[in-house]
Structures are given as C-alpha cells and as structure tokens.
Amino acid sequence: MTGSMTAPIRLYMSTSLDGFIAGPDDRAGQELGRDGGRLFNWMDDRMSEGPNGQVFGELMATGAVISGRRTFELAGRWGGDHHGGVPIHVLTHHVDEGDVPPGSAKFYTDVVACATEARAAAGDRAVMAHGAGAAQALLQAGQLDELEIHLVPVLLGTGRCLFEARDTGHIELQLIRRLQGRDATHLRYRVRHHT
C-alpha cells in the first residue's frame, strides 16, 4: 500500500540463477564469499551509459539505505557513508551499550520503525534495501515494496541464499521492468501487498 503513496523501499541484490548472493564462507577478509565476486562483474559498467550504468545510477540516487547487521559489519560499516551521506538504517537484534555506529548510520531493532524512518528520511526518493537478512525481515513485516534483482547468468552451486525457506505463504509479485545489461538481467518486481 505504501508503495503507491510514497517512494518505495526497494531491495537491490545481485543474484545467481540458483539464488546465491555470495559465495561460500563470506566473512571479514572475504566479504563476497569464495569466488562471489563473479556476481558483480556487471558493475564494471556502472559508469557507462548502458542499462548497467542506469541501474547503478538509480541505486546511487536513493535517499536512504536499510541494511541488515551482518551486511553492515561485513562492509566495514561503509565507513559511515554508503553513498552521498544518506542515512543508513541498520536492522539488528541487539545493540551493545556504547556502540555508536559511524557517520549517518543508526541501529534499529524494530523493523517497522526502521522502515518508517527510512521512508521519512528519503522523502520523495526511493529507499535502498540491501542484504538477505534485511530483505527477509522487511518482507515478513510487509514493508518491502520492490525487488531489483540483478540476475547473473551463472550457477554458483553454493554460497549464501537470498531467500531462506519460510512458511508465511505465497508472496505475489509483479514484474514492472526488465533491463538487459551485460552479464545481468535487471528485474524489477513490485510486491503486491495484501490488504
């Protein structure tokens, strides 16, 4: 419902055809997992004029970021600035006392509050969501409006999945845009929220 009224919360994720967003053993020092860099070849074109550049430009024009804690930490907390100094809203289960995240980042333990404040911060711009954990939490809470999947033509075989099994029933989507870039098919789906 929110999607049609205000700017959307949109998940951005590079995904292999077999559903992986990172190689196996993703950790500090190997942030994309073993050989997971394969999923990001399309970003070599991010400053070009083609579809890959367009999608990247849209990502960089989002007005706030929602990230899961795991992604946030793996990324070195983005040094407090993911892009353009926009607020980074980090979903987490627990905040250590005295742990103040850097720059524009802020911790949230409540997914609805996180989404609401991110929307407010972004104004008329879209909110970029990133990370499997954030995606699942936002989906469960009915707060994810769109998915921009950069579908990469490879079978990784193993790694970290975007979607974990869950038993909350079907979530219907609508394909609203498809852009074919080099080494990625950018599929934008709208989540059809149930009233």
Place this chain on the structure above:
Amino acid sequence: MTSEPPSPATAVFLLADHQAGVPEGVIKAPPRVGVEADALALARAKEGLRPRPDVGFPQSHLTRTLRGVMSRVILYMAMSLDGFITGPGDGKENPAGVGGMRLMEWLGGGGSEVSAWRPSDSQSQIVFDEMMSTGAVITGRRTGEFADYWGGDHHGGVPIFVPAHTAPADNRHERVHFVTEGILACAEQAKTAAGDRDVLLHGAYTAQECLKAGVLDVLEIQLMPVLLGQGRLLFEGLPANHIELDLVRALEAPKVLHLRYEVRR
C-alpha cells in the same frame, strides 16, 4: 547524490569505497577491502573474463537456429523467483506440493489433451510449442511416477527415457525406457532417438545430474513472479565450481518471464 564517482574495481554493495571525507574518529573500513577488490579484478582478468561491451544478448542468439545440427538436451521448468519448482509436501497424491500449482499458471487450463495446456499469450506459446516439438523426453523417476509417465505419452508419442538404478519389473508403457547405464547413456539414447530434434528434460534431480555430467545444453526457465517460501528447489547439490551460462533469449508474458540460457562449455 554523490559529487564524485566511486573508485574503480570496487563493488559498492559490500565494499566501502567512500573513504574520502570521512570525519575524524570514524571507523574506516580495513584497507584489505580495496586489496580484495583489486584481487578480484585481477582474478577475473586472469580468467579472461574481461569486460565486454554492454550490448545485451551474446552473439549466439543471432546466429543459432532454433534447431541445431545436433540434438540438444533442454531443461524446461517453471520456477518461482525464490527458486522453487513445487510447494512443500510434494508426493504422488499431490505432485505439485501444497500451493505448487501456482507455478503452472503460465500454461492453459489443462485437460486430457496436450492442446488444452497451450497458453493463451503469444510469447508463452512460442516456448510451449518448442517444448512440444521435441523428439524425446528425459524425466526423473520421481517426476515420471508422480505423473504416471503421462499415460506413456508425454506428447506426440515421442519416447521417454528415465535414468534408473534398476528397471521396474513391470513396465506398462512401451514408449518408456529405463536406462540403467548412467546419465550419460541416458542422454545419448534420448538424443539419438530425437534425431534432429531437441530433447525435453524435466525434473530437478535429473537436471542436476545432467548439469554435473555436462550433458545439459540449455535451460528454459519459466520464471514465475511469486515467492513460494518453501518447496522443492530446482538447483541443489551442485558442485562449487561455477557453471557459466549465456542468456540467449528472454520472452515476457503477462504471467511469466521466459529465460533461455545456454550452458557454456
């Protein structure tokens, strides 16, 4: 918006690349992040995966005819965006699993005749007609038994090949052949039987076996705009070495996106 473009060779998703202008006292990303990114670029260059022009489909789409000189094994499967090909609890009584019929909605209403399954939209008809013009079928035993081997005739009376450890004692269908000599032999027999036509492959487990054995040529995925949440995954238990694909066709229909990938050798 940023005033400066991000530094090259850095994936913005996971790697911090905006270190300039970070205030004092802010924790900076460890320098190995940049090194890692450079190593990735180097590794890619070594593998010959250099950037290509941003031109969409590879050349093969323009030069290949629908039917190659040789028969190819083509996987046809409807899959949810989260990777499932059935709902949970699939079995003989409910082959699609709970709610799994959602994935069949790209097809026509169905019935005893094959033609009743033909979709109504022109893009899906292309895929359906190709599927029904294949010259042989390979199906997993599980899928085959759930469907009772389509009464012995999947379409057009073409032979059906089933990789199996042991052939059943009573095989009621004369066109159904159980192949106990392994997946390679099964693929070879099906291709020979298909002649200059392609082979239709159906079933997740058998698809995985064909991928591992290097005998799957094409994946024709009907990507359904739904997250099922649970069920049977199409891709499972594949080896960790990447299998590179080329997207050679995308057909967009109201209910489904048809993605055709060729397996790169």
